[in-house]
Each structure stands twice: as C-alpha cells, then as structure tokens.
Amino acid sequence: MMQIICSPTKYIQGHGEIRKLGDYCLQLGATRAYAIIDPYIFSVYKKEITYSFEMNEMPLVMCEFKGECSRNQVNEIVAALGLKDTEVIIGIGGGKTLDTAKAVSHMSNLPVVIVPTVASTDAPCSALSVLYTDEGDFDCYLPLKRNPDLVIVDVDIIAKAPARLLVAGMGDALSTFYEAKACRESGAITHAGGTSTIAALSLARACLDTLLAEGETALKDVKQGITSPAVEHIIEANIYLSGIGFESGGLAAAHAIHNGLTLHEECRNTLHGEKVAFATIVQLVLEKAPYEEIDQVIGFCKKIGLPVTLNDLGITSKDIDPLMMVAEASCSEDSPIWNMPFEVQAVDVLEAILAADARGQ
The missing domain is CATH 3.40.50.1970 (Rossmann fold)
Incomplete structure (x- = not known):
C-alpha cells in the first residue's frame, strides 16, 4: 500500500x-x-x-x-x-x-x-x-x-476570539498524535488515501509537544489580550499541525467516540474539541495506556479547562442507555474506530467511557 x-x-x-x-x-x-x-x-x-x-x-x-x-x-x-x-x-x-x-x-x-x-x-x-x-x-x-x-x-x-474556542481547538488537536499512532500501528488507510507517513506522524507528535509545552501559557496570554509567540505556536498547532496530522496520520477511536457523543442530548452545547478531548482519554483507556500517560493528558485538560468527566460534558444523568447509544454509534459501519490496532466492541467503548469518567474524577 x-x-x-x-x-x-x-x-x-x-x-x-x-x-x-x-x-x-x-x-x-x-x-x-x-x-x-x-x-x-x-x-x-x-x-x-x-x-x-x-x-x-x-x-x-x-x-x-x-x-x-x-x-x-x-x-x-x-x-x-x-x-x-x-x-x-x-x-x-x-x-x-x-x-x-x-x-x-x-x-x-x-x-x-x-x-x-x-x-x-x-x-x-x-x-x-x-x-x-x-x-x-x-x-x-x-x-x-x-x-x-x-x-x-x-x-x-x-x-480576539473567546478563549474557550482556543481551548476547544487544543482539545481537538490533543487527539491527533494518539489517533495517528493507532493508525500507524494498524496500517489503516487515512483520509489522504494511503497509509501514514513518517512526516505525518512527526507533525502529529510536534502538535502534541507544542500543546503540552505552550498551551497553558497561550491561554493565559489570550485572556490578557497578549498575542505572544506561545499564542502563535498554539494557533499553528491547532490549525496546521493537527490538520495535516489528522488527515494524513488518520483518525481512530477519539473521533469515533466524539461522533457518538453528538447524539447525546445532554452534551449538545459542548464544543467539538471539548468532546474530542474527553474521547481522547477514552481512547487511551481502551488502549490500556500507561497510567502516567493517561494522567498527563488528564492533567493538561484540567489546567486549560477541557472536560475530563461526563459531568464536565454536561452529562449528569446516571442512565446508562444513552451512553450505550453513544458507544454503539461509535462502532457504526464506517466509523474510524475500526482504525484501532485491535478489535473494539460497543461494550468495550461503554466500559472505557465509564472508566475514563472515574479516572477524571
């Protein structure tokens, strides 16, 4: 290929x-x-x-x-x-x-x-x-x-845009490396039409590194009306590094779960990147990633105000059925969840959502 x-x-x-x-x-x-x-x-x-x-x-x-x-x-x-x-x-x-x-x-x-x-x-x-x-x-x-x-x-x-939007962009960008890495491991076909390249994975890694290094500073500067180098770097990470990284690196569980979350009535007012951030934590749980890696992502999200629990997404109901609907939609026929390097069932997604929520708490 x-x-x-x-x-x-x-x-x-x-x-x-x-x-x-x-x-x-x-x-x-x-x-x-x-x-x-x-x-x-x-x-x-x-x-x-x-x-x-x-x-x-x-x-x-x-x-x-x-x-x-x-x-x-x-x-x-x-x-x-x-x-x-x-x-x-x-x-x-x-x-x-x-x-x-x-x-x-x-x-x-x-x-x-x-x-x-x-x-x-x-x-x-x-x-x-x-x-x-x-x-x-x-x-x-x-x-x-x-x-x-x-x-x-x-x-x-x-x-000059609301700081929440820059944060949401960081949430969307946060998934880029983890999804590209999963696609690289599985040999998945990306939206670019072939398998991932070294360049795409490198840009995805640079995206994550930039977020972790400068995201918190950029948010503080934007709130103070300062257009600093950190702000410029995060803008580039959110738009360009993440854009090339997701398209040529590939999508996986994080965006699949996001797509499922769009069907949940209680998080209608949650932004795309906010849902993707929580879904990234869910993907890491699905992968059984090291606790240190999961905690690093959760810690970053907390610092800049991204959701780490269901309650943060606006989901306060204890009813499991809507979450099962999210999990099933995540595993629909054309879902990017099939780009994961292992088989995933809806029940696995549901369990990972609940485990991610508990970890975030």
Missing part, C-alpha cells in the same frame, strides 16, 4: 492578513469571488474583508452563513452561485462555515481560500468536510477533490 501525505497548497499565518484577501485571490488568477462568512465576523470585520477587493476593483459577493453545515445548506448555496460570475470561493469563520465553503468549492469545481477566524478545530487545512443533519447530528465525512488552495490565518482576529 502506498503512503500519502497531503496539505493545502499554501498556508499563510500572520498579522492583518484579512486585509489582503483580494491580493491572494488575484495570485490564484481569480478576478471574481464569492465569500461565505460567519454572521458575527461579517458584522465586525466587513470593512477589513472588503478592503483589498475594493483596492483591486475586484467584485466580491458576500453570503452570511446560517444554519448547519448540511447537505441542504451546501446544495442551496451551490444553486445560488452564479458560476459564470464566480472564480473562487472564500470561507471566513469557524469550522462549520469553512467546511461549508470547502463543500461548495467541491460541488462547483472552483478553487477555495479558507480564512479561519478561530483556532477551535483542525478543519481549515483538510480535503474533508464534516456534514451534519439540519438538526445538528453528525451525518458523514465528505471527501473532497483537493485540499484548500490557500489557508490564510490572521493571528490578530483569532487572538
């Missing part, structure tokens, strides 16, 4: 980058753009977004993202596109806005520029969109034709 690693054509991280979007589109050879923008970002940064388009006299159609990153949403936007009047799709906002822009790009066969305004997930760099139902339940992974043509990261905007 061949080994494959993939990444966006270009990743740019710096200060004030949102004022250069028109310039970057021109570098792609595009002269007319269609932007899908998070409503809050649209209201606060509209002037900065349009600045370089106006300077270059470049037409820009702006669409506010509303609802879910669902099949219906994507199809509606594609239908509304004037394909002869659009040469590049731009996604500006959080994970679901970006995944929608990538899916629209895929369906319309146009290049895409991705502009994350939070570092809450590793979605920006991947050739993958996570689709949900209109009600917010996990639907499926949509493989895309290619990775984004450009990923533009404006550190100034991300540093």
